[in-house]
Amino acid sequence: MTPNPARFRSLLTGLVLGVGLLGGAAACSGSSADTASSTVAGVKEINVTIAAKSVTPPPGRIDVTKGQTVRITVTSDVADEAHVHGYDKAASLQPGTPATIEFVADQDGLFEVETHESGLQLFQLAVR
Amino acid sequence: MVLLAHGVGGRQDLPIPFSAALAGAVIALLVSFAVLGMLWTEPRLGGPLARIRPFSDLFQRAVSSQAWAWIWRTAGLVVAAYFCIGLVFGPDQVENPTAGAFYVLFWVGLIPASLLFGPVWRTLNPLRTLHLLASRALRRDPDAGLRPLPEGLGYWPAAAGLFAFVWLELVAPDRATLPVIGIWLGAYAALMLAGAVVFGARWFDKGDAFEAYSGLIGRLAPVVRRDDGVVAWRNSLDGMSGLRPAPGLPVLVVVLLGSTMYDSLSGAPAWVRFVQESPLPGPVMGTAGLVVVIGLVLAAFFGATALAGRRGATEPRVMAGELAHSIVPIAVGYLVAHYYTLFLLEGQRTIALLSDPLGTGADWLGTAGWTVGGLGNTPASIALLQVTVIIIGHVLGTVLAHDRALALLPRRTAVAGQIPLLVLMVVYTVMGLLLLFAA
Numbered sequence: 110m111t112p113n114p115a116r117f118r119s120l121l122t123g124l125v126l127g128v129g130l131l132g133g134a135a136a137c138s139g140s141s142a143d144t145a146s147s148t149v150a151g152v153k154e155i156n157v158t159i160a161a162k163s164v165t166p167p168p169g170r171i172d173v174t175k176g177q178t179v180r181i182t183v184t185s186d187v188a189d190e191a192h193v194h195g196y197d198k199a200a201s202l203q204p205g206t207p208a209t210i211e212f213v214a215d216q217d218g219l220f221e222v223e224t225h226e227s228g229l230q231l232f233q234l235a236v237r
Numbered sequence: 238m239v240l241l242a243h244g245v246g247g248r249q250d251l252p253i254p255f256s257a258a259l260a261g262a263v264i265a266l267l268v269s270f271a272v273l274g275m276l277w278t279e280p281r282l283g284g285p286l287a288r289i290r291p292f293s294d295l296f297q298r299a300v301s302s303q304a305w306a307w308i309w310r311t312a313g314l315v316v317a318a319y320f321c322i323g324l325v326f327g328p329d330q331v332e333n334p335t336a337g338a339f340y341v342l343f344w345v346g347l348i349p350a351s352l353l354f355g356p357v358w359r360t361l362n363p364l365r366t367l368h369l370l371a372s373r374a375l376r377r378d379p380d381a382g383l384r385p386l387p388e389g390l391g392y393w394p395a396a397a398g399l400f401a402f403v404w405l406e407l408v409a410p411d412r413a414t415l416p417v418i419g420i421w422l423g424a425y426a427a428l429m430l431a432g433a434v435v436f437g438a439r440w441f442d443k444g445d446a447f448e449a450y451s452g453l454i455g456r457l458a459p460v461v462r463r464d465d466g467v468v469a470w471r472n473s474l475d476g477m478s479g480l481r482p483a484p485g486l487p488v489l490v491v492v493l494l495g496s497t498m499y500d501s502l503s504g505a506p507a508w509v510r511f512v513q514e515s516p517l518p519g520p521v522m523g524t525a526g527l528v529v530v531i532g533l534v535l536a537a538f539f540g541a542t543a544l545a546g547r548r549g550a551t552e553p554r555v556m557a558g559e560l561a562h563s564i565v566p567i568a569v570g571y572l573v574a575h576y577y578t579l580f581l582l583e584g585q586r587t588i589a590l591l592s593d594p595l596g597t598g599a600d601w602l603g604t605a606g607w608t609v610g611g612l613g614n615t616p617a618s619i620a621l622l623q624v625t626v627i628i629i630g631h632v633l634g635t636v637l638a639h640d641r642a643l644a645l646l647p648r649r650t651a652v653a654g655q656i657p658l659l660v661l662m663v664v665y666t667v668m669g670l671l672l673l674f675a676a
Binding site for chain 1: 248249250251252504509510514519578615616
């Protein structure tokens with residue numbers, strides 16, 4: 110089989126495109142919402158505020174080590190319920206009063222934390 | 238798939254490591270290159286299905302008997318009736334098994350069932366059986382409708398039905414609640430039965446979304462019941478290659494692949510932020526996202542097949558129809574990668590819940606006490622499985638496209654004509670890996 114320059118060009122283009130896409134995605138996913146969380150004495154503290162249906166900081170992914178204790182504090186301007194999917198932990202939210210959900214992240218996977226009434230995603234917990 | 242407030246899909250898979258995505262993409266490229274240059278140069282697949290190994294006569298007679306067909310038809314009716322207990326009479330709460338039974342056991346479960354045994358939903362479909370029974374009772378031929386089935390209809394009804402289903406599964410508000418599932422299924426059953434009354438039982442073949450879905454995936458099964466009734470082992474690639482073009486087939490296949498890609502995309506934090514910061518309601522954004530992703534996958538497919546056709550002086554429409562089958566393994570690989578853990582974990586949970594569909598504390602099936610086990614899966618083993626099945630889908634798709642291109646294109650342009658097809662498949666596969674990594 111003689112090498113066909115056109116074919117090589119196409120394949121090279123495909124390769125460059127593929128690697129570029131993957132690389133671009135790697136750069137994007139690096140910007141997670143870790144500013145909302147801090148680790149104090151081995152406990153992952155996560156603070157979220159909801160005001161006028163807007164979540165601060167904006168929804169992102171927060172990495173947690175399997176077995177770590179997670180303490181989520183949510184402050185909402187309206188009455189609602191916050192819920193951690195998969196772990197099925199919930200806390201009722203009163204306007205302006207911070208509510209806390211604390212649990213040990215003992216199951217790996219990706220879990221969404223949401224409010225039920227307003228249907229807002231607060232963040233995603235990546236336990237590994 | 239995450240169904241708010243209702244158990245199904247509470248846990249999702251972690252993103253796969255970048256190294257795994259990159260390794261997968263490189264393997265996909267190398268395989269494409271190898272297939273293009275080094276494999277066979279004469280079409281080999283499909284043919285008259287000569288290379289089959291028939292089962293023993295006794296087994297043939299057993300599975301070809303009327304009794305065998307009626308066992309499965311009855312099973313389909315009984316399971317559907319049991320499902321309806323929870324749907325119609327059960328309480329609308331998290332412990333109701335209906336959403337899990339519909340979205341996980343039925344929709345996702347049809348994938349492994351069809352991959353192993355072929356187009357199983359054709360026999361199990363309770364609507365087909367009801368139509369058959371009604372026809373018998375009225376002493377009518379079930380295949381004779383009020384008018385002939387128009388050939389131009391093809392897979393279009395199934396494609397529309399599949400889109401309606403994925404919209405329900407991925408976008409519809411309150412999609413895990415009983416009224417929403419009930420209304421959707423009621424409308425679907427009424428339309429399917431009406432179609433069967435008007436066009437006869439052949440309507441179900443390409444008109445019923447779930448029969449078409451099971452039929453597409455079932456083409457990859459290692460067993461076949463040939464048109465002449467012989468039941469045999471066969472090469473899955475021969476089976477897939479035997480899928481003949483029909484109107485609407487490319488759209489049907491692309492809806493399957495595109496909707497699963499949208500499901501991954503909709504979990505990405507960037508997409509979540511975009512939707513929540515938009516002034517438009519979530520379901521509107523979701524519908525737009527679903528349509529856009531399917532549209533992009535479709536545009537890529539039609540663009541690549543048209544380019545391939547131009548090199549080989551074949552009409553774009555003919556190329557698209559002839560190559561639709563090669564996208565099926567890619568879609569199936571992605572479906573398996575996407576739904577494997579959901580099926581494993583939520584499937585077990587749903588079987589436990591099914592023991593008590595009315596929420597009365599009953600244990601009708603003896604499975605109420607089941608606890609969900611992960612079967613020893615770790616994030617690393619799940620990621621490995623996901624990349625592996627995507628690569629297998631890519632390899633099968635590439636081989637199928639290569640073989641079909643040899644049959645369609647003049648020998649002189651067969652290699653050049655395949656380049657757009659290979660680029661298309663590499664793009665699909667890299668997008669799939671990218672979504673598993675980033676979303």
